[in-house]
Amino acid sequence: xxxxxxxxxxxxxxxxxxxxxxxxxxxxxxxxxxxxxxxxxxxxxxxxxxxxxxxxxxxxxxxxxxxxxxxxxxxxxxxxxxxxxxxxxxxxxxxxxxxxxxxxxxxxxxxxxxxxxxxxxxxxxxxxxxxxxxxxxxxxxxxxxxxxxxxxxxxxxxxxxxxxxxxxxxxxxxxxxxxxxxxxxxxxxxxxxxxxxxxxxxxxxxxxxxxxxxxxxxxxxxxxxxxxxxxxxxxxxxxxxxxxxxxxxxxxxxxxxxxxxxxxxxxxxxxxxxxxxxxxxxxxxxxxxxxxxxxxxxxxxxxxxxxxxxxxxxxxxxxxxxxxxxxxxxxxxxxxxxxxxxxxxxxxxxxxxxxxxxxxxxxxxxxxxxxxxxxxxxxxxxxxxxxxxxxxxxxxxxxxxxxxxxxxxxxxxxxxxxxxxxxxxxxxxxxxxxxxxx
Numbered sequence: 454x455x456x457x458x459x460x461x462x463x464x465x466x467x468x469x470x471x472x473x474x475x476x477x478x479x480x481x482x483x484x485x486x487x488x489x490x491x492x493x494x495x496x497x498x499x500x501x502x503x504x505x506x507x508x509x510x511x512x513x514x515x516x517x518x519x520x521x522x523x524x525x526x527x528x529x530x531x532x533x534x535x536x537x538x539x540x541x542x543x544x545x546x547x548x549x550x551x552x553x554x555x556x557x558x559x560x561x562x563x564x565x566x567x568x569x570x571x572x573x574x575x576x577x578x579x580x581x582x583x584x585x586x587x588x589x590x591x592x593x594x595x596x597x598x599x600x601x602x603x604x605x606x607x608x609x610x611x612x613x614x615x616x617x618x619x620x621x622x623x624x625x626x627x628x629x630x631x632x633x634x635x636x637x638x639x640x641x642x643x644x645x646x647x648x649x650x651x652x653x654x655x656x657x658x659x660x661x662x663x664x665x666x667x668x669x670x671x672x673x674x675x676x677x678x679x680x681x682x683x684x685x686x687x688x689x690x691x692x693x694x695x696x697x698x699x700x701x702x703x704x705x706x707x708x709x710x711x712x713x714x715x716x717x718x719x720x721x722x723x724x725x726x727x728x729x730x731x732x733x734x735x736x737x738x739x740x741x742x743x744x745x746x747x748x749x750x751x752x753x754x755x756x757x758x759x760x761x762x763x764x765x766x767x768x769x770x771x772x773x774x775x776x777x778x779x780x781x782x783x784x785x786x787x788x789x790x791x792x793x794x795x796x797x798x799x800x801x802x803x804x805x806x807x808x809x810x811x812x813x814x815x816x817x818x819x820x821x822x823x824x825x826x827x828x829x830x831x832x833x834x835x836x837x838x839x840x841x842x843x844x845x846x847x848x849x850x851x852x853x854x855x856x857x858x859x860x861x862x863x864x865x866x867x868x869x870x871x872x873x874x875x876x877x878x879x880x881x882x883x884x885x886x887x888x889x890x891x
Contacts, residue, residue, distance in 0.1 A: 479793065492788040493777075501782055501849040505833050507760050508821035509534065513544045514846030516839035518620035521591030525552055526837035527767045527816040528598030531863075532607065534765045534820075535708055541684040548613040551674045551697070552601045554667055556593070559601070559736045561633060561663040564588060565656050567732060568637045572644045583886035584732060585637065589630025591622050594733060595767050595816070595863050599710040600740035605674075606697030607705075612678040618670040625670045629663065680704075710740060714869065714877045716752050717744035717861045719890045720803035724748055727876055732886035744890065745877045749856050753829060755868040757822050765818045765835070769861035772815035775854060781843020783834065783850035785857050802857060806889040813860040813890065817848070829855075860890065 470476055483491040511534070517526050529547045537543035567584045574581050618625045636659040643652045680692040680700060695703070722728065723746065730742040756766045775787045790798050805811030821833025832855060834848040843849075866874055884891065 476795075483793065488790075488793070489788060492790050492793040494784075494787055494789050497782055497784045497787050498780070501784060501831060501851060502823070503833075503844060503847075503849050505821035505823040505831070507757070507824070508833060509760070509763065509765060510537075510543055511820050511835060511847075513546070514835055514840060515546060515549070515837045516846075517549070517837045518615075518839075520553075520620060520622040522549060522553060522593075522619075522622070523837055524593040524595060524769075524816040525549055525556070525598050525601075527818050528595055528602070529607070530818045530835060530837070531765050531767050532602065532705060532708065534818075536705055538763065539707075540690075540704065541686060541688075542682055543685060545682060546610040547607045548610045548615075550615050550619040550671055551608045551613040552598065552605065553619055554613075554671050554674050555601050555605045556597070556735060557629065557667045557671075558660070558664055559604075561629070562660055563735060563737055564633050565636070565640060565659065566737065568640055569644055569652070572641050576641075580732075580886055585634055587732070587886075588633035588637075589626040589628070591626060593735065594730070594742050594769070595715055595861070596710075596740040596742040597733075597735040599713075600734075600736035602701065603710060604736055604739055606699070606701040608675060608678055608697050608700065609680065609682070612675050613672065616671055625666070628670075629666060632659075632662065632666065712866055713863050714866050715742075715744045715861055715863050716755065717746050717890060718749045718752055718802070719744075719746050719806060719860065720801070721806040721889055722746050725873075725876060727879055727881050728890070729881040729883045730886075730888070730891055731883050733891060741881070743881055744861065745873065747873065751873070752859065752862045753852070753855065755864040756819055756862045757824070757829065758868050759864050760819060760822050764865070765820050767816060767861075767863035768819055768859055769813035769816050771811050771813060771858040771860070772817070774811070774858055778838070778842050781834075781836075781846075781848040783848055783854045783858075785851065785853040809889070811858070819862075820847075 479491070515526050515530065517523055526549055529549060529552070533545055533547055534543075536545050564584070564587070568581075571578075571581050571584065576582075576585075636655075639655060640652060640659075643655060675697075677694055677696055678700075680690070680695055682690050684690065692703075717728070726746050728744050728746060733742050734740075756768070759766050772783070775785050776783050777787060800808070800810055802811065817837070818835040819832055820835045823830045823832070829852040831852060832850045834850050836843060836846055836848050838846065840846045866877065869877060
């Protein structure tokens with residue numbers, strides 16, 4: 454039998470609250486200014502210095518605006534830093550709309566695969582519900598960005614500029630999501646009736662309609678373009694009539710995404726194990742989503758090593774926790790909620806994952822680190838929220854926040870031990886669509 458709140462309990466709660474005169478002072482301040490302002494720790498501003506012992510040569514930032522494309526922006530930021538270093542052009546940018554377009558097509562295709570592969574399960578099963586809930590969404594992982602780049606290449610930002618619907622994806626996402634769910638019902642019915650030929654005809658029709666919707670909303674991607682830019686020494690460059698894949702291979706041919714591994718720190722899962730997310734893959738047969746789960750010290754060490762070698766680091770994190778978007782602070786001591794409420798709200802990283810209180814909600818790029826005799830003090834973070842947030846778009850993150858709220862880093866395999874490398878190349882343990890690190 455459930456517990457019913459009694460009048461006696463409520464009277465006790467009231468008495469306890471009012472016996473402490475500080476509660477009324479704190480309550481007035483909190484109700485006037487809001488929870489975040491009342492809990493804000495001003496001392497953080499003096500501790501995060503924005504000076505870094507290792508720092509990449511960066512200048513401009515990108516802006517994903519009202520979209521969930523952070524994973525795509527962070528992946529392209531890694532690529533553009535590589536281009537800038539190699540071709541002496543640090544402010545060169547790639548088109549996010551181009552890869553966004555192809556993601557919608559490929560993600561619809563794999564959605565149909567997943568629907569047909571689970572036709573024996575009821576609609577209200579946990580797996581099918583998770584697949585349906587992902588229809589039309591923007592969120593993603595590093596391997597999804599890598600898969601799109603490997604298959605379709607890249608183009609400069611001017612070759613396919615950002616459109617309204619690429620910057621504001623909610624309406625298109627809702628329309629595509631509704632369409633995909635409707636298609637799912639039709640495909641399931643045909644498959645269950647054994648009409649395989651009709652399944653394939655319907656699937657092709659549906660995918661063509663997804664292409665039509667995306668082309669109307671975002672525009673069709675270019676098949677060829679002229680590469681034209683001035684490098685940092687003001688030298689003019691022109692290379693005409695390139696395809697997106699030709700551009701990728703000619704100008705960034707030394708970037709091989711197979712040389713990189715996604716390391717995760719998910720303490721609610723077994724360490725030293727390779728996990729996969731088959732229901733989150735976006736391109737059939739290319740770049741499976743997989744994570745090697747390791748203790749946090751390896752993510753820290755390998756990220757520092759890569760930065761010292763002059764290369765940026767893609768990382769997944771829970772940016773909405775203990776962060777100041779406007780100031781660009783990521784500090785685990787930024788908001789004193791325990792002191793404000795007089796209640797212990799502390800949870801371990803594993804417990805946050807187990808309960809859904811924590812997850813990887815955003816992707817950004819590490820472009821600097823500050824060390825003191827091997828001790829990591831803080832990190833320089835390139836975000837994709839434009840120059841109006843942080844210090845011209847750059848955030849500073851203390852290492853305690855890194856430990857608590859960073860869940861993934863993407864590093865070159867050369868930094869791994871031989872044992873870790875074997876694990877990264879080894880068999881994958883697939884996770885369900887609703888897993889905590891999905």
